[in-house]
Amino acid sequence: MYRYDQFDHTIVRERVNQFRDQVARRLSGALTEDEFRPLRLMNGLYLQLHAYMLRVAIPYGTLWSKQMRMLAHIARRYDRGYGHFTTRQNIQFNWPKLEDVPDLLADLASVEMHAIQTSGNCIRNVTADHFAGVADDELEDSRIYAEIIRQWSTLHPEFSFLPRKFKIAVSGAPTDRAAVRFHDIGLQMRQNIRGEVGFEVLVGGGQGRTPVIAETIRDFLPKRDLLSYLEAILRVYNMLGRRDNIYKARIKILLKETGLDRFAALVEEEWERIRGGALDLPLDEINRIRAYFAPPRYELVVDPDAAYQAARRSDREFDRWCVNNVLPNNLAMAL
């Protein structure tokens, strides 16, 4: 799984300190609720029917044991002893006190976790296939590209006040376990006829009160152009998306109003203007990010494992658990 570098540590720590100051000013009355609301939302903190709710990102759906223990500690210390895992690779705590949230975020930061951009009208936490990195059917590890998008989109000044929230998912396998067709942008890894790996780009999907299946805006996008093409989509949406009606503000509504062809033409026009520039994604950069996902040391189990097979035969409950929870992986190739 992804491990923070010094820059990540610094940005998360500084964000905690910044929010601590904002909370103190809110509690003292120096900030009104109208002033504070966008600040707390950028840090994943909602005020819901019964209490505050804090949404914490679980990047790409994986946790190391130290992080899991910290989530349990947070649930016990700051909440009511439980959390709610969401369908978009987050966990939500439903009863934190406002005054406790800075300390809670500091505890999260100590295990490389945060709540940045888990709410608000910005690019939310990027999600990926939860089997990414070990799935035996993947073309490439989708977490690498999700992390590249995460780094590009975090605190992106142009896209911090979008018309509405914006969700991106990446799948590296033909079996879509990331629900890419139900995201504002879905990236489905594909191989072209030359054997090069890139992305089919889908746009305008979503659930909620207006469920829409995303449409393909580009059949094949080279990896090198990933960020410039995403920037072009976001820029068109940011300029043309409705801000007068919260229920009409998602990109799926814009797409319906403009039509896919017209929307795609606007994106292509913007992309041609910016591609090959500062957002170019060279192979060296992809490999640099890949290095942050170094796999753990796996134990090679001889196949067929007699003890495992015997346990499945003798224990019906264990066998049922295996049927539902054990899947083929690609580690045999790596080992």
Add this chain to the structure above:
Amino acid sequence: MNKKSAIQFEARIITANMLVSGNVLYLDEKRCWDENIANAQIIKNDEDLARLNNMSQDAVMNSIIVGPYVMPVECHSAGLQPVSKRELIRASGPTIPTGFPEKGKPNV
């Protein structure tokens, strides 16, 4: 929430959330913010409304509450009951039992 009985009359009260905890609060007869809707102060007339609104704004300025607003209630023999489903849920708590205790309370 008590089983619904016959409506005696309809009225309005003021509700908000506590700034520090987010808890649901009602402006009560003692001019305090109370978590129990049964103690809420009923708005009797326009003068009452103006006075209670001013008190709410003072509580906002003093960083006690967030987002006060007037909500309709029904007065039953059993007490006050919210009219809308949303307010009923706000007053009663989560609709899904978690099976977990509140902080500092035993799990019964």
